[in-house]
Amino acid sequence: MQGEIRFGPAGIPIQCEGSTVEGVECCSKLGLTAMEMEFVRGVRMKEEQAKEVRKKAQELDISLSSHAPYYVNLCSLEEEKIANSKRNIFQSAQATEWAGGRITVFHPGYYQELSKEEAYKVAKKNLVEIGETLKSHKINVILGAETVGKKSQFGGFNECIKLSEELDFIQPVIDFSHLHARRDFNILSEEQYQQIFSTLEKHLGDYVRHFHSHFSEINYSDKGELNHLALGTNGEPPLTPLLNVLAENGYSGTIICETPKIELDSLKMKKEYENILKEKKTK
Numbered sequence: 001m002q003g004e005i006r007f008g009p010a011g012i013p014i015q016c017e018g019s020t021v022e023g024v025e026c027c028s029k030l031g032l033t034a035m036e037m038e039f040v041r042g043v044r045m046k047e048e049q050a051k052e053v054r055k056k057a058q059e060l061d062i063s064l065s066s067h068a069p070y071y072v073n074l075c076s077l078e079e080e081k082i083a084n085s086k087r088n089i090f091q092s093a094q095a096t097e098w099a100g101g102r103i104t105v106f107h108p109g110y111y112q113e114l115s116k117e118e119a120y121k122v123a124k125k126n127l128v129e130i131g132e133t134l135k136s137h138k139i140n141v142i143l144g145a146e147t148v149g150k151k152s153q154f155g156g157f158n159e160c161i162k163l164s165e166e167l168d169f170i171q172p173v174i175d176f177s178h179l180h181a182r183r184d185f186n187i188l189s190e191e192q193y194q195q196i197f198s199t200l201e202k203h204l205g206d207y208v209r210h211f212h213s214h215f216s217e218i219n220y221s222d223k224g225e226l227n228h229l230a231l232g233t234n235g236e237p238p239l240t241p242l243l244n245v246l247a248e249n250g251y252s253g254t255i256i257c258e259t260p261k262i263e264l265d266s267l268k269m270k271k272e273y274e275n276i277l278k279e280k281k282t283k
Contacts, residue, residue, distance in 0.1 A: 008034030050098030149225025211253030
């Protein structure tokens with residue numbers, strides 16, 4: 001069975017200087033089929049604007065997601081920081097609902113002085129409260145717990161899976177470069193990618209039929225992520241083995257490109273995946 005993989009940029013394509021609607025149009029013209037709306041510095045999208053985005057995205061078959069502000073920390077013990085984090089995630093999800101998006105991505109938080117177990121309990125409690133707020137406002141957007149890139153951050157691979165198992169409105173967002181930089185996995189070949197997807201399927205069932213992910217190459221240190229790199233810079237993690245695993249298993253989902261060349265590298269990924277599918281058909 002052949003799956004469907006949608007590729008798109010993290011944000012409005014660089015070559016498109018305009019609004020989110022124009023970004024959606026630009027993605028369509030380029031041949032991309034997804035776009036992540038970046039609310040990373042704050043949510044400024046109003047309902048009227050979001051509904052215009054929704055109409056255009058549905059017309060052009062562009063799958064939308066969003067990324068909540070970076071300064072979310074659901075493990076904080078400071079009431080003001082937690083209140084701000086909840087507000088930022090809620091506003092992101094609300095704007096995403098208006099725009100017809102399926103998932104809002106967020107960074108779960110930082111361990112700080114907490115143990116891993118304590119951080120999990122605090123984050124889960126705050127997420128439960130966010131979930132109740134979303135439900136009361138009839139917002140049906142999934143919240144995507146992104147796998148993080150620094151060892152000081154809460155949100156490793158297993159932590160995100162556990163949150164997803166215990167809270168039905170949470171799904172993991174697999175950032176392959178972060179998994180590699182944090183050393184949750186040392187991604188060298190198809191074997192590691194298959195291990196990732198097999199684990200996801202074991203714990204979360206059909207999630208592998210609609211997964212959401214981020215990809216770039218990455219520069220990192222002993223502490224984890226330093227910065228994202230363009231495709232072809234260092235091959236860490238490698239792209240081709242991932243695309244082979246997706247094609248071989250018929251997985252379906254979305255890959256959002258987070259390299260410095262967001263739309264150009266999205267197109268490279270899409271082209272390579274399509275070539276792999278063609279070669280597979282001829283065998």
